[in-house]
Amino acid sequence: MRITVTVDGTTYRDEVAPRQLLVHHLREAIGKTGTVVGCDTSNCGACTVHLDGQSVKSCSVLAVQADGAEITTVEGLARDGVLHPLQQAFHDNHALQCGFCTPGMIMQSIDLLADNPDPDEQAVRHGLKGNLCRCTGYQNIVRAVLDAAQRLRPDPAPTGATEATEATATPGELVGGER
Amino acid sequence: MTATIEPEVGRARPRKEDARLVTGRTRWTDNLTVPGLLHLAFLRSPVAHAKITSIDVEAARRAPGVVAVFTGRDIADAQGSLPCAWPVTADQVAPAAPSLAVDQVNFAGEAVAVVVARGKAEAHDALEAIDVDYDELPVVLDLRAAIAEDADVVHPDLGTNRSAHWVFDSAEAGTGGDVEQAIAEAEVLIERTYRQQRLIPAFMEPRSVLVDPTGEQTTVWSATQIPHILRLMLALTTGVPEHKLRVIAPDVGGGFGGKLQVTPEEVVALVVATRLGKPVKWTESRSESLLSAHHGRDQLQRLTLAARRDGTVTGLKVDLLADMGAYLRLVTPGVPILGAFMFNAIYKFPAYRFACTNVFTTKTPTDAYRGAGRPEATFAIERLMDELAAELGRDPIELREQNWIKHDEFPFTTVCGLEYDSGNYEAATARAKELFGYDELRAEQRERRDRGDSVQLGIGTSTFTEMCGLAPSRVLGSLSYGAGGWEHAAIRMLPSGKVEVVTGSSAHGQGHETAWSQIVADQLGVPFEDVEVLHGDTQSSPKGLDTYGSRSLTVGAMAVLKAGEKVIRKARRVAAHMMECAEDDLEFTGGRFTVRGTERSTGITEVALAVFAAHDLPDGVEPSLDSAATFDPDNFSFPHGTHLCAVEVDTETGFVKIRKYVCVDDVGVVVNPVIVEGQVHGGLAQGIAQALYEEAVHDESGTLTTGTFADYLLPSAVDLPHFDTDRTETPSTTNQLGVKGVGEAGTIASTPAVVNAVVDAVRHFGVDDIQMPCTPMRVWTAINGGPTDAGGPGGEAGGGLGSIDSTGGAL
Structure with missing residues (x-):
């Protein structure tokens, strides 16, 4: 075809x-x-x-x-040699070791933040549960996504504001997927 | 030029490696292709134990796109026997290990034929056209039954399932007392049998190999941890001369010991490519990987700890049955032996005996998996210390402290004869208790228990050490290992001032490119960015013993440091000549040779350029600063740490939730704290996974029922907690860098911390053991079954959907 x-x-x-x-x-x-x-x-x-x-x-x-x-x-994420904020956040937060899961993790993280631009730690963990990593124990991946959420925020909250939203990522049919 | 340059060592540098990995500019073996490439697909035995009575491949040969089909018989003269580099005893018995089975299959998943086709899909399609007749033999699954008098044997020509029996006895070795006497005189005896379930390394990148025989040298790209060892072993196994082989480990997506192997598929790919004169590639599916790549752990541990009523430990006796699976792979028999020196851990046992029987079964071969022998040992002793504390009504940390080596007692020679270099267990433990809120959590535990809360809190401790930096060659020799434990490195000073570092370490996610650059930048006083690290190709990095056993920094980076010292020594002579002074008048700091007491100086990169030009060198000096070094450590290093875990156990459902996990590790001097922290996180994940989630289960016919990621339960992000990590820093005294190794620490320490916590949460129900993985069903059954059943296997195996056998198949 x-x-x-x-x-x-x-x-x-x-x-x-x-x-x-x-x-x-x-x-x-x-x-x-x-x-x-x-x-x-x-x-x-x-x-x-x-x-x-x-x-x-x-x-x-x-x-x-x-x-x-x-x-x-x-x-296709980097623009004119500048990394996408999530690529940059993965690098800055040591969110990868062997790097094999990284492309999928980054693509899923972008989708997660598109659905929920202000996730808390649990929302990030739930949003990434369809992506397995064997190296990092996920801690730095979660940190990178939270960091990227800050960077992507159009109007950053004043420093010190740590209020977490109640929102929970709800992966759609094609997004994330249940284990 | 300013002299105040921030040192690179100790700096939290983001990694160099990331640039290609976050953008997808990767060179995984499966990404590679060459002109005329053919693809391999393997037909694997669906049965665990059988004679092959016939194989008909004619229909497959005629299938579209198929170039050739080979059976074991077709390549029997070329495939040799897969190597085992570690005959642990002189009388060890081992079967021949053909890459493609010839007459008999001995585990489900063993390869029996290979199809070579134009496309991968065509190769797989043709597998269905191969007709194999099997005459089934009785399976051998249970370790204890396998060594019984009338047991069915896996390999009839060996006449036994016992491969080897290895013993260390402190009385016989003269390193300690007689354990039988200690047991006879004990005021308290703790006797337990623990099962180390079978695990699967499950690196994320499936294994892949591409062999191109069309050049002068045959090039083998492989997703391997060990390109150098693989080159030698492929040569010895197949007869292809070593100098005609080049092995490249390009980007490798994790290993955890699982890629510390010479695989049947690598051998077959080489044999087939050589025979056809065409390049071939094989990449496994995940199911193939879980089924046929080597597994880890799988031991039955019979343990006796002797103590006095006051809590002082007086003896430890360890009897192991270790499941080899169907064959001895590269270091299979040595894995349990690596644990032999670690059961005594950080405690001052006066008497110790370790005996291990290596047993064949009709299951996938076992071999190294992160920690390799040491997690098993640490689990046993740390569980026993909690059991002793419970028996005596003591706080488990306080009891440990009573028995551990104090910080002012180092260096300390253990009951095994190992000399622990340095450590401070008090400091790490104090810091961990503080971060954990130990006293508050104990108070909450009492409160919940008094209240009869349906959710009970448990606290688990693990104070571990491990032996890192494998290994002093003389020690490996004394353990009958087939090679040394040195590592090689070279440094090339380029005329433009840039530096190439060649290392025999073979990174697959660890971050060596970054860490080695930091070390060399400091040593030679060149910018971090100006250092390039070359590795994983036997052409650019011709000598090495590769990466495993937390050895890269302690041995591999030491070789780099030694090569750097030689570079500086050579440069010093030239610099003295350039500045017309004596060598002794020069001091070297920040990349510059300065004449003491003057402003006169020259940089090492200027010396490199002068040496390149070679117009004016001192007499007898060759025009090169390039230097190589091979470093063989004198001793292991012994990192340690204190891990504390709090779990909440829902007594109505048996569900375990980790409430808090704190670890304070002491890995000596740290080159890059973010890399170290990442290694700890990943190690914790794998150790916790053993405690709660993962188990490779074979059913009663020897079929792996946990053969996909739907059944073999790698934890996801929701299954793991946030880890609170910290460090204390006691430099190693066995190497110049003061480093100790961190790759396996988290995995070794965390498993017993979690299981201790789970048992602690439900001990008041009369429970003193729950078999791993501590699934909700097992925990619930332990709570409801009471003390007599508590040590049993629980109601189901841990392997998710694949678990149909309540005992996990093996026990």
């Missing part, structure tokens, strides 16, 4: 097998090897990308389902 997808701003038209997963199409046909495969049961989230602005596990989407879609991967 012939599909057209726009990935990180470039449009690609390809013939794909009906069974081809989006993640394999991204890696093998389009060369977006920044997005990786960590499991075969949709548990680990390493392959998370944005499909029309929503985070999806690209191992759980057929390439043909992405026909006509706009996809953003971790490789």
Whole structure:
């Protein structure tokens, strides 16, 4: 089947097998090897990308389902050599060690903050529960997301304001996913 | 130039490595491709123990896109036997370990055939066309049954399931007293049997290997922790000459011991690529990884602790059964032996005996997993100390302090004959209690207990040490290990003033590029950014023993430091010549050689340029500052720490929630505090996972039932608490940097802290043990079953959906 997808701003038209997963199409046909495969049961989230602005596990989407879609991967986040605030926050907070889960973690974190720009620690943990990391114990990942939330806030609260919101991230059907 | 440069060592530098990892500019092995690449897929045995009576691959050979299919018989002459580098005893028995099974399969998941095809999907499709007939044999799963008189044997030609029996006895070694006498004279005996469940390392990056035989050297890219060892072992196993092999570990996504291996797939990829003259690649699926990559732990520990009524420990006797699985992999038999010197831990036991029987079963082979022998030992002793405290009605921390080595007693020679270099258990414990709010939590615990609250609070302690910096070569020799424990490094001074550091350590997430840069920047007085660290390629880094056992900083970075000293020594001679003074008149600080008492100076980078030009060098001086060093440590280092865990146990559901986790680790001098903290966090996660979540379960037919991430329960962000971490700093006296190693600390310490807390929460129900992982069902059953059942396995295994066997299959 012939599909057209726009990935990180470039449009690609390809013939794909009906069974081809989006993640394999991204890696093998389009060369977006920044997005990786960590499991075969949709548990680990390493392959998370944005499909029309929503985070999806690209191992759980057929390439043909992405026909006509706009996809953003971790490789499309930086602008003119400047890291996305979440990439910067992951670096600044030592939120990665081996880095294999990192692309998926970052993409899911962006989605999490889009849904809930002012999460507390528990909301971040719940928002990331579909993404597994074996290196960090998650503590610095959580810290990085909270840090990025501060950076992304258009009108930063006065320093010292530590009031946590009651909001809890509610992952949508395609976002995060239940373990 | 100002002289007040902030030292790099000790600075919380964000990592260099991150730049590529956060942007997706990564070179995982599976990302790589070369022209004409073919793909491999392995057919694996669905049964645990069987004779292979026939394999028909003809239909698979004719499948679309398939280039070749090989069985074990097809490559029997080339595949050799997978190496085991650690024959722990002279009379150890071991079976041949073919990469592709030839006549018999000995665990479910063992590879029996490989398809080579144009595409990965085509290779997998063709697997279904292979027809294998198995004549099933009885499975061997239970450790105790495996060593019984009439046991079915895994390897009939060996005639036994006992691979080796290894003993350390302090009376025989002359390092302590006779443990049987201590037991006979004991006023208090604590006797327990603990089970270390089988775990899976579960690194996030699945294993992958690409072999390109089209160059003069055959290049092997592999997701491995050990490119140097792999090169040698591939050569010895397959007969491909070592100098014709180049091994590259590109970006490697975690290992935790799981990639400290020479895998069947690496061997087969090399053999097949060589035979076809074409490059081949294999990348495993997660299910394949959980099923067939080596597992960890899996011991049955019979323990006897002898003490006096006043709480003084007088003896410790350890009897282990260790599950090897079906084969001995690279260091399989040595893993339990690494624990032999750690059961006595930080305590002054006068008598000690350790005996371990290594046992074959028809399960996935075990091997190193983070801590490797030491978590098992630490769990046992730290659980026993809590049990002794309970028996005597003492506070568990106070009882530990009564028995531990005091800070003014270092260096201390233990009952095992190891010399602990330094430590301050009092300081770490005092700080941990303060951060934890120990007294307040104990008060709350009493209050809840008195009130009969349905949610009970438990407090667990773990005061651990470990041996890091594997290892002094002479010690490895005395333990019959097949190699040394040194590490190699080289420093190249480039004419433009930049520096290349070559290291034999092989990072896979640790942050060596950053930490080594910090050390060299300080030593040579060059900017952090001007240092490039080269590793993981036997061409650029030709010599090394790689990364495992918390050895990289204590051994690998020491080699870097030694190479730097040689660079400075060479540069000093040239600098003296340039400034027409004596070498002794020069002092070297901040990257500059200064003539004492004058303003005259020259920078080491200027010396490097002068040496590059080589126009005017002292007589007999070769035009190079480049230097190499190989460092062999004199002793291990012994980091330690105090971990305190508070859990809330819902007595109605058995659910355990970690309320507070505090750890104060002493890992000696710290090069980069954020990296150290990250290592502690990740270690804690894995240790807590053993206590509460993870278990590899084989059912009664030997099939792994926890073969996906839906069944093997890696904790997610919601399953783990916030960790409160802090450090005390007692420099190591066994190396110049004063460093001790941190990679395994969190994993070693945390498991007993959590289980001690869980048991402490429900001890008043008559519970004195709950088997790991402490699942809600097991905890609930322990509470409701009372003391007689409390030591039993509980109502279900811990392995989530895959758990159909109440005993977890192994017991």
